[in-house]
Amino acid sequence: MxxxxxxxxxxxxxxxxxxxxxxxxxxxxxxxxxxxxxxxxxxxxxxxxxxxxxxxxxxxxxxxxxxxxxxxxxxxxxxxxxxxxxxxxxxxxxxxxxxxxxxxxxxxxxxxxxxxxxxxxxxxxxxxxxxxxxxxxxxxxxxxxxxxxxxxxxxxxxxxxxxxxxxxxxxxDRLGASLTALDALAPGIVLADKAGRVLHANAAARAILAEADGLALARGGALRTARTAEASALARLIAGAAAVALRRDGLATAAGERAADGGGALALPRPSGRAALSVLVAPLRRAASAGGWGSRAPPPRRSSSCRIRSCGRCPRRRWSGGCTTCRRPRPSWS
Incomplete structure (x- = not known):
């Protein structure tokens, strides 16, 4: 033959x-x-x-x-x-x-x-x-x-x-159902790769990015902050969260991928003068394989998630244990 x-x-x-x-x-x-x-x-x-x-x-x-x-x-x-x-x-x-x-x-x-x-x-x-x-x-x-x-x-x-x-x-089908569920959530949620390029944004995040007030999309689809200082900090958090996800899945190889702090929180000032955006960056968990012939999936992309929310009360704050300005506890969406 x-x-x-x-x-x-x-x-x-x-x-x-x-x-x-x-x-x-x-x-x-x-x-x-x-x-x-x-x-x-x-x-x-x-x-x-x-x-x-x-x-x-x-x-x-x-x-x-x-x-x-x-x-x-x-x-x-x-x-x-x-x-x-x-x-x-x-x-x-x-x-x-x-x-x-x-x-x-x-x-x-x-x-x-x-x-x-x-x-x-x-x-x-x-x-x-x-x-x-x-x-x-x-x-x-x-x-x-x-x-x-x-x-x-x-x-x-x-x-x-x-x-x-x-x-x-x-x-x-599963992805479509998951993304539909994300759209129903109040906080803005962005799924990004290690370079900060947006893979998916829910409805709330799309609205925030469309305003381009403190956080927007740059040419090429990467997240862009209003000020250079916050841009560097956000890039470090995203790269660190993605590296943690790789290490957890046994896929980290380069030294930079092993030395990660796993994301964190950041306040992004807005040029409009409105309350700063609060951004929480965290690594995504890799879903367990279903096994069988479909279990040989390609390695996942280096990804992390960002949650964006402003409480509207404090001009500057960080969500770690709570707001560093007014000491209110971490909200349930974070």
């Missing part, structure tokens, strides 16, 4: 695993490699039947009709065989129904013939107790033995791409 050809067919799927919008193009390139075939990615849930995820050269309305009319294993020989197959095996239509019987088969007559399709190859990818995902190829002329072998050879690559995509999709 030509390794270069396999890689050329699977590279688009590895890209699609990282960027979901690439799946239709990856399927289109796969279909081109199999003689202009229709290519689809679908799931089959044991309690919900087939569902089309992505496709190239496939009529979605006809697929929906097929799922509604022939989606149960009780009446569909193909689904029964797919249920019993191991991930990575290839099901060839000719192995299920010979050509003379296929011409009268309602699946062919009602769903493939209207799309000018005749033969099909299907491989189940990721399987679990709830069901499985499949890649299917369909075209106007019969497939050949060498093409079934090619699909079998690239199936493990498609499996890995789909696993990565599933894992990243779950992480994106």
């Amino acid at each position: 030509d390794t270069d050809r396999i890689l050329s067919l699977t590279d688009p799927f590895h890209e699609a695993a990282l960027e979901p919008g690439f799946w239709p193009e990856a399927l289109a390139q796969l279909g081109d490699a199999f003689g202009g075939a229709s290519a689809l990615l679908a799931t089959n849930h044991h309690d919900g039947g087939p569902h089309l995820l992505e496709a190239s050269r496939c009529d979605r309305d006809l697929f929906a009709r097929f799922a509604a009319e022939h989606g149960s294993a009780e009446e569909n020989d193909y689904i029964r065989q797919l249920n019993a197959m191991r991930a990575g095996e290839v099901l060839w239509r000719q192995a299920v129904v010979p050509d003379h019987a296929w011409m009268a088969d309602p699946i062919y007559r009602n769903f493939l013939r209207p799309q000018q399709l005749w033969d099909g190859l299907v491989t189940p990818l990721v399987k679990d107790t709830a069901g499985y995902a499949v890649v299917g190829l369909y075209r106007a002329r019969a497939f050949e033995d060498g093409e079934t072998a090619l699909l079998r050879a690239i199936a493990p690559h498609l499996q890995r791409a789909l696993r990565v995509a599933t894992r990243l999709g779950a992480l994106r």
Whole structure:
């Protein structure tokens, strides 16, 4: 088997695993490699039947009709065989129904013939107790033995791409929920890397940064204070917090990353004369790995978080044990 050809067919799927919008193009390139075939990615849930995820050269309305009319294993020989197959095996239509019987088969007559399709190859990818995902190829002329072998050879690559995509999709959902929760908090919260570049800011922080009164965004997305003295102090706190996070995760290597003080508090005067902003810088905790195939995640970026709040009473204060001006205790948001 030509390794270069396999890689050329699977590279688009590895890209699609990282960027979901690439799946239709990856399927289109796969279909081109199999003689202009229709290519689809679908799931089959044991309690919900087939569902089309992505496709190239496939009529979605006809697929929906097929799922509604022939989606149960009780009446569909193909689904029964797919249920019993191991991930990575290839099901060839000719192995299920010979050509003379296929011409009268309602699946062919009602769903493939209207799309000018005749033969099909299907491989189940990721399987679990709830069901499985499949890649299917369909075209106007019969497939050949060498093409079934090619699909079998690239199936493990498609499996890995789909696993990565599933894992990243779950992480994106969790991240989206977390960022939505951050937006609901009253204090301004900024997630930044060790250079002070903003990775995310919640709604309150975005409003503070938009005012550019004491704290703003510089060109390139880094935090910028109104005065040079506070800029240096803030940079030290952020770099120190990021270094602590690295050391805690066993990722610190340079001497500068080992000698860290772990963040701290800072008061930022505002040119408008309004009460100074109180900034608390702290390292982020690294989430525990979920284990399994998804646990081999890349090292996290050196990051820290800043909480920004002004009590409006004291012109200058530091939140460590409390306000150094009026001695009020640390507020709950810090």
